[in-house]
Amino acid sequence: MPTPRKQLVSLADTAYYHCVSRCVRRAFLCGNDPYSGESYEHRRAWVESRALELASVFAIDICAYAIMSNHVHLVLRVDEDEVQQWSQREVVERWHQLYKGNLLTQRFARGQAIASYERDTLDSIITEYRRRLVDISWFMRALNEPIARLANQEDGCTGRFWEGRFKSQALLDKGALIACMAYVDLNPVRAKMAKTPEASAHTSIRLRIAAVHKGQQPKELLPFIGNERQQMPKGLCFNLKDYVCLVDQTGRVLRKSKRGYISDNAEDILTRLNIPTENWLMLTTSFEQLFTGPVGSTESLNDYQRHHKRKRRHGVTTCRSLFG
Structure with a gap:
């Protein structure tokens, strides 16, 4: 029996969640269908446009996203304080x-x-x-339902477009958050849909790289705000250029299937998070396969399990081995 959504999304533990929606039967309903020969690439733009629109309406920020041919990845931040100020x-x-x-x-x-x-x-x-307006389930509902209706209208059919439930995964600390964001941003590179992150269509990393070249940050995404300090604005506690560099160099390693080289500036993030380079490459390659539940350090995972009064610490061995 699936775990109730209210038990998966606990804002007392974390504001960050990795959400995944898959097309029914994992068919290529948003890309080039190898069986029918039809191209549905334009639907990826539908999903991207709708997700960014919703981020401007809900008190939910998008940290990272990747619109793939048969599934969608979103890393979301729920902002309870913002919605109470409206x-x-x-x-x-x-x-x-x-x-x-x-x-x-x-x-x-x-x-x-x-x-x-x-x-x-x-x-x-x-x-x-x-x-x-601060509920992830309503956010995903407002994203998926219009896309399903548009696609069914275009195909002249009825029935499900998405699988019944979207996957929701709690990201309990900064290490889990950054690893998941990089995993999401590198989806097209791993799938060999793009050679480099900046060439990855319908992804957050492409928006961020384009903004970096202009000395800006994309307004549609949760910004990077640099290192932690007092009176911090809302955002991700890392340097944007360091993150972009880390993702770019990780993508090169993954594409060439070898150890590769990660510069000191990019590796600074990994040092702060106490994640060895070898573990980082494993995380950005197999994040979904490694974790089926909440993700974070042993300490944050223990706190999560105690808060939810769970006796079994699901995934604690994997988290301990990969997060320092």
């Missing part, structure tokens, strides 16, 4: 970008008078909207 009007306006709401919320959005006997009902609805 006014009631902003919550309703954001929700109405995705769904129609009801007559009461539509009147509220237009600035029309709300009777006193309607106020409690409106407050309850807005509270529910606020909860949904």
